[in-house]
Amino acid sequence: MSKQGFQAAYLHCYELIRDRILNGELPGGMKLVEERLAEELGVSRTPVRESIRKLEQEGLIKNKRVVNPSDEDLRHIFQVRMLLEGFAARCAAFYMDEATLEQLQECIAVARSGSVSETMEANKMFHDIIVQSSRNPELVLIIDRMQSIIYLFRRAVVHHKRPFLIDEHQQIVDAIRAHDAEEAERLMKSHLQADLDFYLHLSRSSI
């Protein structure tokens, strides 16, 4: 995980700019000027430019401005996410081995007892493990690409602990353990739907 020595500037810039967008330093709607960013990061325009193009492909930047996703955008993303993660949960019910099931159970345990950031990390890992168990790299990649926008939205909304979230995770694990593919998919979809509804409710009431 720790990079050994050299990293290409354009990769480094990409990460830095992405992080600044995700943590709100570069807020939604802000115009990104190549030269200004280059100066701030201490490099020339060239690597900055490549980073911006990459972030554009990822959907975090749209014609040189930081996106701020609308409720509608989020609904669309979640519709896709429900399809894909639902399918992943179904696969998990077929394929998953005991060791991985234990990992899921551990995520739940950490999420129940940990700090806010530990809980967030554990919940993210819960979903990652299930997505991975689709054993479909294409599907993993697509969900990965949607993650940053979802994260962006989460941050925009004030972070509250949604009730029942972890209980729903437990139900999903139970269905997977029982090899009930149909139920695992159903539970995953309604879990994500509940997540979406919660965010949308928050974002509406906080305006």
Place this chain on the structure above:
Amino acid sequence: MSKQGFQAAYLHCYELIRDRILNGELPGGMKLVEERLAEELGVSRTPVRESIRKLEQEGLIKNKRVVNPSDEDLRHIFQVRMLLEGFAARCAAFYMDEATLEQLQECIAVARSGSVSETMEANKMFHDIIVQSSRNPELVLIIDRMQSIIYLFRRAVVHHKRPFLIDEHQQIVDAIRAHDAEEAERLMKSHLQADLDFYLHLSRSSI
């Protein structure tokens, strides 16, 4: 000097390189050297470089080489495609108006009577229309990104004139017209599965 008027060079290059990959001029596995391409296209490395990055994001190039997707890759892409286009077909059964239905019917008519390239175009449009009718731009975008690799594949299939392909399109239209969402989704999935199987069969027997 090289001012082509209306279109930016990097977009033009992107299209040219993409086309050369799709029509086999740049075959799978070939190393793409920025300078050589630049000279061939009569521009500097800069726009070529950006094009290559974009094509890398799209999955047509992987570390400077033209991909040739393995059977496994195609299976994964089609698994996602079946999920998303299946869902789109389901939506179509709910939303689609008479005029759009006629467009689908027209695609089938053209595909039945047209030349090879007309048939290809018509079949692509058939799928595009159904994907559009999901009314989910995120879903449309994801399928669009997979399109190049799918196109590469479709060319092989239609060139060999897969039997029943157009009949299956007709069945899908019928289900949509009857507002039978369940059936439309099922038919779309099995249509895509048949496409995949046909191609995999071809690729195996031609080795």
Place this chain on the structure above:
DNA sequence: GATAATATTTTTGTATACAATTTTAAATTT
């Protein structure tokens, strides 16, 4: 003759300069 070490070439990554374009501000007209 095979292998390791070293030089050479090729190719990529980055900086910089300049041209083309877009955006913004100013001036002019109504």
Place this chain on the structure above:
DNA sequence: AAATTTAAAATTGTATACAAAAATATTATC
């Protein structure tokens, strides 16, 4: 004052130069 034109500035797109890395060929060693 509002709208339209024109000038200025800012920003992006492209070409080019050069440095870093990777790939290839060459020499030396066993």
